Amino acid sequence: MTPHTPLRLHVPEPTGRPGCKTDFSYLSISPAGSVRKPPTDTAPADTADLATSLVRVLDDDGKAVGPWAPAIHPERLRRGLRAMMKTRLFDARMVLAQRQKKLSFYMQCLGEEAIAVAHSLALQDGDMCFPTYRQQGLLLARDDISMVEMMCQLMSNVRDPNKGRQLPVMYSYKRAGFFSISGNLATQVPQAVGWAMASAIKGDTKIASAWIGDGSTAESDFHTALTFAHVYRAPVIINVVNNQWAISSFQSIAGGEGTTFAQRGVGVGIASLRVDGNDFLAVYAASQWAAERARTNHGPTLIEWETYRAGPHSTSDDPSKYRPADDWQRFPLGDPIARLKQHLIAIGEWSEAQHEAAHKELEAEILAAQKEAESYGSLLDGRVPSAATIFDDVYKELPEHLRRQRQQMGV
Ligand SMILES: Cc1ncc(C[n+]2csc(CCOP(=O)(O)OP(=O)(O)O)c2C)c(N)n1
Numbered sequence: 164m165t166p167h168t169p170l171r172l173h174v175p176e177p178t179g180r181p182g183c184k185t186d187f188s189y190l191s192i193s194p195a196g197s198v199r200k201p202p203t204d205t206a207p208a209d210t211a212d213l214a215t216s217l218v219r220v221l222d223d224d225g226k227a228v229g230p231w232a233p234a235i236h237p238e239r240l241r242r243g244l245r246a247m248m249k250t251r252l253f254d255a256r257m258v259l260a261q262r263q264k265k266l267s268f269y270m271q272c273l274g275e276e277a278i279a280v281a282h283s284l285a286l287q288d289g290d291m292c293f294p295t296y297r298q299q300g301l302l303l304a305r306d307d308i309s310m311v312e313m314m315c316q317l318m319s320n321v322r323d324p325n326k327g328r329q330l331p332v333m334y335s336y337k338r339a340g341f342f343s344i345s346g347n348l349a350t351q352v353p354q355a356v357g358w359a360m361a362s363a364i365k366g367d368t369k370i371a372s373a374w375i376g377d378g379s380t381a382e383s384d385f386h387t388a389l390t391f392a393h394v395y396r397a398p399v400i401i402n403v404v405n406n407q408w409a410i411s412s413f414q415s416i417a418g419g420e421g422t423t424f425a426q427r428g429v430g431v432g433i434a435s436l437r438v439d440g441n442d443f444l445a446v447y448a449a450s451q452w453a454a455e456r457a458r459t460n461h462g463p464t465l466i467e468w469e470t471y472r473a474g475p476h477s478t479s480d481d482p483s484k485y486r487p488a489d490d491w492q493r494f495p496l497g498d499p500i501a502r503l504k505q506h507l508i509a510i511g512e513w514s515e516a517q518h519e520a521a522h523k524e525l526e527a528e529i530l531a532a533q534k535e536a537e538s539y540g541s542l543l544d545g546r547v548p549s550a551a552t553i554f555d556d557v558y559k560e561l562p563e564h565l566r567r568q569r570q571q572m573g574v
């Protein structure tokens with residue numbers, strides 16, 4: 164008989180605690196330019212090495228190096244930089260407005276701006292994103308989405324397109340390929356795969372882009388979606404944003420310890436990449452690769468974007484309770500805005516003076532938008548849609564029991 168060994172449960176721990184430094188050595192980081200770039204029709208099993216290495220383009224000097232360095236016009240890069248700056252400034256203003264009680268809640272994407280902004284450049288009109296609450300960059304990168312309208316949603320005022328029925332940040336923009344955000348995490352991944360399958364069934368040319376955080380991959384919806392995407396070779400990009408945290412739990416609680424989230428894709432038969440999400444050029448190149456693969460019927464791609472959630476989870480969260488305050492400054496992949504700025508300056512397409520001017524311009528633009536949005540009301544002055552409107556737009560004919568409930572509300 165074998166001697167009795169007491170069984171022990173392994174409970175993953177974060178690698179840093181308040182007051183002590185996080186040891187980021189758990190992150191495997193490949194040198195910029197060192198990862199190979201296969202053709203877009205490569206077999207899923209042949210991407211196994213790409214699910215553990217890290218696709219990076221920008222080196223420490225801001226030079227674009229290696230096979231993933233994309234051909235992209237400097238003007239598009241300037242627009243991308245501007246959209247990332249806009250996103251960061253928009254977030255900062257809205258956090259402030261929440262503190263002033265003008266909105267009930269806010270979620271910023273500080274430190275993660277490159278992912279949504281650069282990804283949006285690789286998509287086409289008619290493609291559909293199924294985002295989470297941290298991809299506001301998909302909207303802010305577009306010229307046809309008004310910041311005023313977005314702010315009205317945040318302030319739940321009378322101009323809120325969702326009529327105050329959704330949590331602030333849960334936008335819905337069909338015309339911008341931005342599917343309504345769901346607060347029930349992971350539900351949108353199978354929906355995205357289903358949407359992509361429908362596009363293929365119709366013989367259309369449009370692809371879907373699904374979004375999920377590292378923590379939410381622990382939901383069964385994620386795994387079901389992967390199986391469907393693989394089996395039917397759905398034209399979908401499955402984006403796993405690994406920002407190292409899910410509110411207060413470290414990514415290892417969702418299974419990131421000793422393996423990568425990208426490896427989950429390979430295991431199911433999906434081509435998978437692990438990419439530096441703070442490297443604008445790498446995000447653009449990997450997104451383009453996956454979009455071309457999907458659009459040419461070579462099937463889905465799972466991309467794990469490595470990044471860091473620099474701010475609190477939401478305005479209801481206090482990260483000083485569970486992680487060191489200066490983690491972001493020491494995060495080895497740096498700040499996406501600073502890195503693209505350094506690159507543009509290095510290639511002679513940007514300057515400190517231009518950066519400062521753009522910053523000022525954007526600040527003024529955002530302030531003006533906020534002023535206009537507030538003129539339509541905010542939570543502070545109570546000019547919000549009447550409670551009676553909760554009964555609208557659900558049934559063609561209001562059923563009797565709801566009619567009674569409306570009467571009970573006295574409206
Ligand atoms: C099904 C479900 N479970 C739990 C929650 C509560 N919740 C909201 S955000 C969140 C953390 C998600 O973390 P992650 O997926 O890593 O995304 P991140 O916030 O880091 O972008 C949790 C647990 C929820 N909204 N839905």
Ligand SMILES: [Mg+2]
Nearest residue numbers: 376377408409
């Ligand atoms: Mg997360």
